[in-house]
Amino acid sequence: MELLFFVFALAIFLGFELIAKVPSQLHTPLMSGSNAISGITIVGALLAVQADGETMTQVLGFFAVIFATINVFGGYAVTDRMLSMFKKKDTGGAK
Amino acid sequence: MSVISPYAYIAASILFCVGLKMLSRADTARRGNQISAIGMLIAVLATLIVGGMNYVWIIAGVVVGAGIGSVAARKIEMTGMPEMVALFNGFGGIASLLVGWAEYHKVVSMEAGAFDMLTIVAIYLAILIGGLTFTGSLIAWGKLSEKLPGKPYLFAGQQIVNGILVLAVVVGGVMLCMNPTADAAYRILGVAIALSLVFGVMSVIPIGGADMPVVIALLNSYSGLAACAAGFVIENNVLIVSGSLVGASGLILTKIMCKAMNRSLANVLFSGFGSGTASGGGGGGDVDGEAKPISAEDAFVILEAARSVAFVPGYGMAVAQAQHAVVELGNLLEANGCEVRYAVHPVAGRMPGHMNVLLAEANAPYEQLVEMDDINPIMSTVDVSVVIGANDVVNPAARENEGSPIYGMPIINVDEAGTCIVLKRSMKPGFAGIENPLFFKDNTRMLFGDAKASVSSLVAEFKEL
Numbered sequence: 240m241e242l243l244f245f246v247f248a249l250a251i252f253l254g255f256e257l258i259a260k261v262p263s264q265l266h267t268p269l270m271s272g273s274n275a276i277s278g279i280t281i282v283g284a285l286l287a288v289q290a291d292g293e294t295m296t297q298v299l300g301f302f303a304v305i306f307a308t309i310n311v312f313g314g315y316a317v318t319d320r321m322l323s324m325f326k327k328k329d330t331g332g333a334k
Numbered sequence: 335m336s337v338i339s340p341y342a343y344i345a346a347s348i349l350f351c352v353g354l355k356m357l358s359r360a361d362t363a364r365r366g367n368q369i370s371a372i373g374m375l376i377a378v379l380a381t382l383i384v385g386g387m388n389y390v391w392i393i394a395g396v397v398v399g400a401g402i403g404s405v406a407a408r409k410i411e412m413t414g415m416p417e418m419v420a421l422f423n424g425f426g427g428i429a430s431l432l433v434g435w436a437e438y439h440k441v442v443s444m445e446a447g448a449f450d451m452l453t454i455v456a457i458y459l460a461i462l463i464g465g466l467t468f469t470g471s472l473i474a475w476g477k478l479s480e481k482l483p484g485k486p487y488l489f490a491g492q493q494i495v496n497g498i499l500v501l502a503v504v505v506g507g508v509m510l511c512m513n514p515t516a517d518a519a520y521r522i523l524g525v526a527i528a529l530s531l532v533f534g535v536m537s538v539i540p541i542g543g544a545d546m547p548v549v550i551a552l553l554n555s556y557s558g559l560a561a562c563a564a565g566f567v568i569e570n571n572v573l574i575v576s577g578s579l580v581g582a583s584g585l586i587l588t589k590i591m592c593k594a595m596n597r598s599l600a601n602v603l604f605s606g607f608g609s610g611t612a613s614g615g616g617g618g619g620d621v622d623g624e625a626k627p628i629s630a631e632d633a634f635v636i637l638e639a640a641r642s643v644a645f646v647p648g649y650g651m652a653v654a655q656a657q658h659a660v661v662e663l664g665n666l667l668e669a670n671g672c673e674v675r676y677a678v679h680p681v682a683g684r685m686p687g688h689m690n691v692l693l694a695e696a697n698a699p700y701e702q703l704v705e706m707d708d709i710n711p712i713m714s715t716v717d718v719s720v721v722i723g724a725n726d727v728v729n730p731a732a733r734e735n736e737g738s739p740i741y742g743m744p745i746i747n748v749d750e751a752g753t754c755i756v757l758k759r760s761m762k763p764g765f766a767g768i769e770n771p772l773f774f775k776d777n778t779r780m781l782f783g784d785a786k787a788s789v790s791s792l793v794a795e796f797k798e799l
Binding site: 274280 | 377387394
């Protein structure tokens with residue numbers, strides 16, 4: 240149990256360190272990319288849909304799966320689409 | 335099979351860290367996003383092999399979610415990106431709420447089910463933060479897509495209502511955690527869910543459209559923290575790690591946005607800035623002189639003679655969808671032997687980096703994009719600055735007028751250029767209701783009309799050369 244807090248504290252610290260200096264043109268992709276990562280709650284959603292669980296738990300889990308999947312797929316796809324435009328511009332400038 | 339799951343979760347966590355790191359550098363950003371997506375895939379597969387799940391429901395849920403998410407991501411216009419990000423954020427939040435609720439239901443419906451103190455507190459937090467993120471994001475989505483009025487919504491006694499809400503949330507939390515399996519506890523949980531949803535609405539309605547970059551960044555952080563709380567609920571490290579990473583990155587962005595507006599987070603969240611009340615009207619100070627309108631032909635003559643031009647885009651460029659026309663004009667100017675730059679203020683637009691996304695979509699050359707701190711020192715060497723739908727971020731009152739509500743906010747000093755051409759629909763002041771003395775300066779010319787139409791007519795003039 241204490242281990243969870245230990246992990247939490249270190250991960251928060253790590254998060255600040257990882258993204259401390261991000262150039263402003265990447266603010267939007269960073270935001271939508273990290274937004275996609277927050278869809279990790281899909282793991283909890285999947286675990287809630289237990290085969291031998293109560294119907295109510297399964298229904299809650301089912302909707303959680305839907306919303307989390309929208310978050311994951313939408314977030315990664317939109318970020319990739321945005322960054323592909325950034326990419327195109329890079330090579331365009333190099334010509 | 336599930337013996338490998340913990341190790342797969344570690345691998346996923348590492349991939350998220352590497353992905354985020356790469357996402358913060360221009361040349362590696364796209365790979366970074368893909369690496370983080372692989373991490374997500376690994377985490378999901380590692381969960382599925384644990385077994386014992388109702389796979390029919392899961393497949394149905396994933397198919398529906400993936401369909402909606404992919405279609406929405408492909409269809410959305412780049413100008414609609416802020417509201418899309420807000421909406422996805424909200425979905426992450428509601429998912430965490432449902433995970434917390436499902437876990438609660440699972441335990442109370444077991445015979446002799448009992449909670450650890452930590453688990454019930456985490457459930458309560460996952461529900462609270464998740465619900466707040468959900469409705470807060472929906473309101474932000476409404477404001478950004480202009481389905482709701484962008485003005486701050488304030489009413490008498492708002493602080494009192496919010497105070498009561500906070501109190502109710504705290505009391506409910508204590509009651510639930512003291513006795514989580516009592517008969518009344520489920521009702522308290524229901525009330526808590528409702529309160530969290532109301533709380534999200536109440537938090538975002540008093541915040542004006544131009545403060546949305548801060549709100550979106552903050553909601554992004556919340557969605558991470560909600561996932562983190564869900565991680566404590568199911569005692570899963572990968573949720574805690576990735577939720578914390580997102581929480582931290584959202585906070586960093588929030589801080590950057592607040593700094594770019596020279597305001598504290600508390601001021602953004604609670605002041606209803608720009609509601610057009612006392613602060614807006616008197617703050618503008620005395621404005622001398624008269625705005626000098628200019629025709630597109632005259633603007634063309636000025637630009638044609640310019641050796642160096644800086645475009646300063648704002649939300650108006652996004653509204654008018656003028657980014658393609660602007661970059662076309664920029665390219666024509668460059669072909670005309672002019673040095674072209676696009677100067678982007680950190681809070682221009684409605685989300686962090688909004689203008690950069692639009693300019694990237696229009697294929698603006700990367701090296702021509704400059705940040706505020708790089709353009710200001712050389713602004714006096716720029717012949718013409720062209721303000722396209724920006725207002726507060728170029729308002730010299732922030733520099734000169736101590737009585738102005740935006741005094742102290744860093745701005746792009748467009749008035750220091752030889753000539754400043756302002757593209758604007760009308761003389762209406764910006765969102766904050768603050769007069770902009772820039773429009774009345776001797777070297778400022780106003781080109782009235784729709785930004786896209788104005789820029790297009792300039793482009794047409796150049797093509798006639």
